[in-house]
Amino acid sequence: MSLEHGHTSLGALTVLGLSAQQIGPGIALAGGYMILYAGNASWVSMLVALVVSASIGAIVVTFSRRLVASGGLMSYVSSVLGPYGRALTGSGYLIGLLIAAAAVTTGVVIFTASFLVQIGATWAASPLAQGASAVVVAALAGAIAYRGVDTSVKVSAVLTFVGIPFVIGVTIAAALAAPHYSIAPQFDFSSSDFSWSGIFQGALVALSYFVGFDGLSAMAGETKDPKENLPRFILLLLGITGAAYVAILWFQIPALAGGTKLLENGDSPTAVLAHLGNVGWLAAPLDLLMAAATFAGLVATFNYGSRIIGTAAEARLLPRGLAHVNPKFRSPSRAVIFLVIISAGIPIAFELVAATPPLESSVLLYTLFSYCYFIPYVVAAVAAIVLVVRERRANPLMIAVYAFAGISFGYLLFYALTSAGGGAFGALPWIALILTAVGFVGLLIVDRRSAGAGEALSDLL
Numbered sequence: 001m002s003l004e005h006g007h008t009s010l011g012a013l014t015v016l017g018l019s020a021q022q023i024g025p026g027i028a029l030a031g032g033y034m035i036l037y038a039g040n041a042s043w044v045s046m047l048v049a050l051v052v053s054a055s056i057g058a059i060v061v062t063f064s065r066r067l068v069a070s071g072g073l074m075s076y077v078s079s080v081l082g083p084y085g086r087a088l089t090g091s092g093y094l095i096g097l098l099i100a101a102a103a104v105t106t107g108v109v110i111f112t113a114s115f116l117v118q119i120g121a122t123w124a125a126s127p128l129a130q131g132a133s134a135v136v137v138a139a140l141a142g143a144i145a146y147r148g149v150d151t152s153v154k155v156s157a158v159l160t161f162v163g164i165p166f167v168i169g170v171t172i173a174a175a176l177a178a179p180h181y182s183i184a185p186q187f188d189f190s191s192s193d194f195s196w197s198g199i200f201q202g203a204l205v206a207l208s209y210f211v212g213f214d215g216l217s218a219m220a221g222e223t224k225d226p227k228e229n230l231p232r233f234i235l236l237l238l239g240i241t242g243a244a245y246v247a248i249l250w251f252q253i254p255a256l257a258g259g260t261k262l263l264e265n266g267d268s269p270t271a272v273l274a275h276l277g278n279v280g281w282l283a284a285p286l287d288l289l290m291a292a293a294t295f296a297g298l299v300a301t302f303n304y305g306s307r308i309i310g311t312a313a314e315a316r317l318l319p320r321g322l323a324h325v326n327p328k329f330r331s332p333s334r335a336v337i338f339l340v341i342i343s344a345g346i347p348i349a350f351e352l353v354a355a356t357p358p359l360e361s362s363v364l365l366y367t368l369f370s371y372c373y374f375i376p377y378v379v380a381a382v383a384a385i386v387l388v389v390r391e392r393r394a395n396p397l398m399i400a401v402y403a404f405a406g407i408s409f410g411y412l413l414f415y416a417l418t419s420a421g422g423g424a425f426g427a428l429p430w431i432a433l434i435l436t437a438v439g440f441v442g443l444l445i446v447d448r449r450s451a452g453a454g455e456a457l458s459d460l461l
Contacts, residue, residue: 020300024293031252032269038202045202091439096372103365111291142340163289173277371432381406
């Protein structure tokens, strides 16, 4: 899969990265999601998740200084651990990517349907309408991604950030309307909120804001100087999102203290903030703005996801036709179309076959997506340690960082498996483990039948 180098700037890549990480919706929803799990310790949980994710960033940077590849961690691990490491990483990576695309599509449907219902179009809440909405949303995002990175950046630059001032506005309104507003309790480390169990539980939720960011390294090869730009990009992406989420939590948590029952009843955090701030009339416009921002994230997901899929196809781990690059738009066009079909198909299956509404589907898909990345992260940590030891450049501090990443995600997976409750949520870590195992066996079989063609991953781009 031959993509053109040097036609994308670091700034453009950062905009696309922030879109893929959905910084707008993330800021809007952070306080409402985190307060239910970690209370006043929410910002500490977010900081813990950021530190753990930064350790994965260090691994990506270590590999990128030696190899720039469009397959992300899948390519990096392949260059060190061979077919078994490649298959294990590729399995979780590819499955997680497909689930992530479907989850983001469902997110757009949620905000779009909520907006339409609030303006009187009650038909938008029907399963048929929401299934049709998933098709339209995925097709539109795919059409933009099909036209390449330049078009995607132009769309994302507007849609990603336009709603952020309004989210900040309703946060300020809610803070001003709160009778006893104070951020001081968030720094009272002696309170019960700051227990290890509470912080850890919150960190599990907060990780969903960062997991998968490394996939954006798949687009680094399209910058002018990828080996220099990728470390800067990782630093910018984690720095901006991490600082934004921690800061917004400081201000949203006290404002939402009086609205926890509304959150528990299923009201969106933005709607609760608008209600508490006596600006309820902003709820519908905010839904529309968040739909637009989430749509920008879907476009970005299609961009970097299609490159990972195209790389796997080039290595014959997926049908070879998915590696085709459109000569006019310089995009892996068939991989984009494949993502569109998956992104629309999974939500439709949930809605029409399993009778699961978009909000529940979204939570299930995002959580499953997060679990799928845990094993690839552990394998990547092992590969990074092997790499520096093999090169005789072992730095004790860096080895400690890599080990911290592997142990952290390994323990998180162990905790999820052993602490799983009943119902659909309790089954998610086991589903992720089974899917990864099946994918691992499948990729090994394909690799061997193709006479080790998977080794081409480390040579691409």
